Amino acid sequence: PPWRASVLTLFPEMFPGPLGLSLVGQALKAGLWSLSLHQIREFGIGRHRAVDDTPAGGGAGMVMRADVLAQAIDNARAADPGLPLLYMSPRGEPLTQARARRLAEGPGAMILAGRFEGIDERVIAGREILEVSIGDYVLSGGELAAMVVLDACVRLLPGVLGAEESLAQESFEDGLLEYPQYTKPREWEGRPTPEVLLSGDHAKIAKWRREEALRVTREKRPDLLEGRDKRR
Ligand code: SAM
Numbered sequence: 001p002p003w004r005a006s007v008l009t010l011f012p013e014m015f016p017g018p019l020g021l022s023l024v025g026q027a028l029k030a031g032l033w034s035l036s037l038h039q040i041r042e043f044g045i046g047r048h049r050a051v052d053d054t055p056a057g058g059g060a061g062m063v064m065r066a067d068v069l070a071q072a073i074d075n076a077r078a079a080d081p082g083l084p085l086l087y088m089s090p091r092g093e094p095l096t097q098a099r100a101r102r103l104a105e106g107p108g109a110m111i112l113a114g115r116f117e118g119i120d121e122r123v124i125a126g127r128e129i130l131e132v133s134i135g136d137y138v139l140s141g142g143e144l145a146a147m148v149v150l151d152a153c154v155r156l157l158p159g160v161l162g163a164e165e166s167l168a169q170e171s172f173e174d175g176l177l178e179y180p181q182y183t184k185p186r187e188w189e190g191r192p193t194p195e196v197l198l199s200g201d202h203a204k205i206a207k208w209r210r211e212e213a214l215r216v217t218r219e220k221r222p223d224l225l226e227g228r229d230k231r232r
Helices: 024-028 065-079 097-105 122-126 143-152 202-220 222-231
Strands: 003-009 033-039 085-093 110-113 130-134
Touching: 003 065, 024 143, 033 065, 033 222, 065 122, 085 143, 085 222, 097 143, 097 222, 110 143, 130 143, 202 222
Parallel strands: 003 033, 003 110, 085 110, 085 130
Antiparallel strands: none
16 A cells, blocks of 8 residues: 555645655655645634634734644544654654654654644644654744655655665665765866775775765764764
8 A cells, every 4th residue: 555645734735846746756646655635724713714813821923723723633534544643843853764764664644734833732632743843943834844754754665766775875874974975077177086986896885985974974963973872
């Protein structure tokens, strides 16, 4: 069965957007994953289908109502049962390659994209929602964040990438950043391709890549090495 993505949003017209192109888009057309969109506004209140209201306690902005969201969620869950529900939120647990892999190994993901100042806190506990962040900055809505999660998951699904190998070597898969990559021409603007990569000696090349991955990680992201040493 294909991996299922189900998105609750006020802007379904943003999808599939970038997810309809290239690798991930071809996989969608090929039926390796499916995308269903749920318009939250269908469950809005009154003639204006209101989905938000002023924050309790006062202050700027609007908050998405718990009752409206609960109805939208219950409806989406009836249509797409059995999926973990994520709420994209700057307060959430950081998205990591490990989390994307766990999600990709499951049946799919249901993702709630917030707007305004976010959602009523009560719906998070009331509907078993996992809050997930894509980084320490604030977006204007959860849709782009949802697309980031889906892109990271879908490219891990069996059959989406041509060579399974290209995954194993990637940044984060072994706790390290990737080694530097080169292609033709052999020399460009006076900069040669490292000799070892042209040597044809696969053991030497593998050793060089491991060392370079370590060097690059130490230079750019020493925090990854600390976490890695602790886990071992
Ligand atoms: N008032 C919220 C706060 O300070 O935490 C920010 C709300 S933001 C303007 C609107 C929506 O964008 C959020 O409900 C969330 O769905 C999404 N969003 C913003 N930044 C995000 C991030 N770093 N990761 C995931 N989702 C994000």
